[in-house]
Amino acid sequence: MTRSVPFDSTPLTAPVTRAEVKAYTAQLRREGHLGSPVLGVVILCVVGAVFLLALGPILIAVFATILDPGGPSAIVAGVLPFVIFVGIVALAVWGITRGLGGAAERRFRLARFARANGMRWLPRQPAPALPGLIFGRGSSRAASDLIRGENPRFVEIANYRYTTGSGKNRQTHRWGYVAIRLDVPLPHIVLDATGNNGLFGSNLPLSFGRDQRLSLEGDFDEHFALYCPSGYERDALYLFTPDVMARFIDNAAALDVEIVDDWLFLYAKRDLSTLDPATWAWLFTTVAALLDKLAQWARWRDERLEAVPAAGAVASGIPGAQSAGAPVLTPPPAGVAPAGRRLRRGFSWVAVVLVVAVGLYVAVTLVATVLGS
Template identity: 60%
Template sequence: MSAFDARPLTEPVDRRAARDFARRLRTDGRVAKLFGSSTIVAIVVGGFIAVVFGGMFLSVFVSILTSFLSSGGEDAWIGVLVFLVPLVVIGLVAPLAIFGFVRGISGQNVRWYRLDGFARANGMSYVPVLANPALPGMLFGVGSGRQASDLVRGEKPRFAEFANYRYTTGSGKNRTTHTWGYVAVKLDVPLPNIVLDAKGNNSLFGTNLPATFDAHQRLSLEGDFDEHFALYCPEGYERDALYLFTPDIMARFVDHAAALDVEIVDDWLFLYAKRDVSTLDPATWAWLFSIVGALLDKLAQWGRWRDERLVAAPTAEATSLAASGSRTQASPFATSAALLRPPPGVARQGRRLTRRVSWGSIVAGVALIVFWILSQTGVLDLIFR
């Protein structure tokens, strides 16, 4: 995945072709229609309000202007200025707003067209928008209004998805939109929930991830890996993490993905960035493809990992073989093999890390409570008087 064709991202675009492509997306229901039913209702209601209140405002304005003009002298010129200035402002702002709206739509059409062409040129597919992506990573179950956009997907040599992601938390004045980009790579087998919190993108208050984890799950690795990442794995899975993160794999994460947070959950590997990753910038795609390409040939060995804790819980197939063992000559050997080799999967205690509330959230919550108490009791007035 290190070599790719970036020409569709930069070569000249036929605006008519981009507009036709966007029209097909809306017709097929892959993106929302430009003027949906809710938009039409809003325009009709807004137009009705504008006409009613605009007419009332204009009649009042004309009566005031008439009184100024009938008075003569300097008051007449004041009336003319008072009447003309708003008209000039409206005359300038309205065309600019319309131009900005049309240009924004045209820019979005070109973006969709370029990314679709880039995906097809590289044997991939493009999805403009996807609500509530069904992925198990820590980002995808937080907040509301969850939406992935500009998804570029490849199937070979294994499934990989590059996309931007938005979700919102809070409400009213405290409403916040969170912007992320992610790369999702499908693994061969489910693995323990492991998180690599990149230290280079953390804030003053610690991790930038939407979840924090109990410190007793922190595992220190050899070399300079700990200088770049804080690795968390479920208790009891330390030896398994060491099996998965061999020195050569650690080196690849440090060399290629030190600016990204990493999560392994179920049979997925996620790379998280606190910005868009699906862009029109060829350099960004070269960087992302180099990361995935560097990891792909090492992920195959992860497919051989098995959770020994599952040996104590025979599979349905092994149980069936054991039940029929007295009737077939080869079944005792098949049963032994099935019980000695654990099936793909992760025991319950290794499927998810234990989370905790971050100190930053606790401090912010306490500060808000104290501020509310001080403001209600009048102490703030005394302090700032």
Template identity: 55%
Template sequence: MTAPAPAPSFDARPLTEPVDPAAVRAFAAELRSRRTSGMAVSSIIAIVAVSIAGLVMLPILFTVVLSLAASTGSPGAAAIPLVLIVLLAAAVGVLIWMAVRNGQATRYRLHRFAQANGMTYEPRVDDPPLPGMIFQLGRSRLATDLVRGSHPRFVEFGNYQYTVQSGKNSTTYRWGYVAVKLDVPLPNIVLDATGNNGFGSNLPASFQRAQRLSLEGDFDRHFTLYCPEGYEQDALYLFTPDIMARFIDNAAQLDVEIVDDWLFLYTQRKASTLDPATWAWLFGAVGALLTKFDQWARWRDDRLAAQRTPPVTAGSSGGHALPFAPPVGLLTPPPGVAPQGRRLKRTGTWLPLIVVIGFAAFWLLTRWN
């Protein structure tokens, strides 16, 4: 196992140093001016909800005050509930104002952090077009606080959420992620980190056990690796001992997915945050892996060459050897992945079924007893 790679130096001061309120307001106004698609759907829903609540509650409030005044004969006593409601509304308003102000300051700090480190900041992207497993689920898909760098290759740090509907109930799932652009498409490979699992895997997808590949050394203690059937040798080519050591030393608490020409690191806490320690951790993990991605660029899928190049038979040359060698380009597979290696085969989760069977068995036992 190699020594952990040191975290690359970066300027974390903008994350914590005081900010100028005027600069924060100017940046918030700039972000609002960038929106060309009109008011956000969430803002429209909030305005409609507040308006409906006002239209419903105000008549009820005045009716209650008039009733109390008539029954007690004291307008002052009847006004007490009104005063309490006004104070409560004022407190809620102050809390909303503080939340908005803190959100603006957070976005401004992340913007300055990105600038100080040669990166860019984007406050939100609806339904981001990324191929990772978490980006294909649910509805109301939203990535926020995206910090992007382009050298030595494109890297994006962000927070992501989506909502899954189950009957009348809905659950919102939140992730932090790092997306790294690779040089060539690679087979779909998942590393399920064992260190962040609870009762089973924390990943939102499960994969057929036939695709599980055991690697040498301590790697299996830290990750469960899945690769498409038939791509075991390709996974061994990609995950050489030095690369396995990098993942163990720097990404053992992160789930990893390679899909198309992307590598994703997943965590169930915010990746884009004001915490300098989180940035040091993620920058260190990415920096340690970037130095090994160049050798991945040389990988080619031999299955594509077999599909694109027709076999040369004796009949095709009149029974004699060809007078010239086929061009090298016909023998070298192009960058890409054959269809059978582009996506892992998934399987349904058994946990909900086990829970239902358990409740049914418990109910039957209680009835019989």
């Protein structure tokens, strides 16, 4: 995301050697970013040995019954389970090694791509401390393949996973996100993209009160549903001027957007940190287009915060100005009043309909049971 460095996607597709990948993997292990694959192989062998000890006698008896128990086949019956075990372990080790090789090459390509574009790559970040609506939910939260840039402002692009439920209802949620650090905290605003909605509406994990929906001019509403805290409508209009709206429509219409605290997030229900050059070209173009407009947001101030007296200020003596000896007030400090820091959550009408439908089904079933008896 560094403007002085031209976009270069060559490392994503250029040939690499096994020696390069192996050396980089060893470096990551030395730096503590990767564990050793030996542990996984050892665990696999231990599990296999326990399996063999538990079922080996049964398999020997089965093979001995099928084969001739009095001839040379008895030896085969005793050796065959061990041959099967060794074969299974060999296949498992081969599969693990091949998978690790592909993952290692992916890591090497992403790290080299990040360097070529003035950024850096991180393999994993458990439970990232970010305030966005997809973070802090469920369990096993982790970001992976993080690409970070610091200039002209902090930008992070990564994949994100978290799980909800348990047992058969356990579900893993997959997201890709772009996190951009802003100059000042801003009101909580969500732009729910209409182009990626599903059959039951928004794909976001939270819903917001419909009275917080703000309609903007032009065709913006065709691309985004904008939610802002009640009373902050004028502030949202200040932030989303026609030129800013045009940038979001032209570059980010396929992404959900959230402004919260001093962060701007772009969300997608798929991986964004990939080896696909087209995806990265689109992301770099999108972020660059938005960065050009974010500087004007730094001037926003929440008028609901109290202005503070300027230290050592004196009255100007201009007619209509404050009287002599009265403190001269400076603009409100950067920040957001409590009412604007978070949107108020709303009901999920899909969930309400499902609950009502289940309730009606149960009621009808009970009535039918009573009448039938």
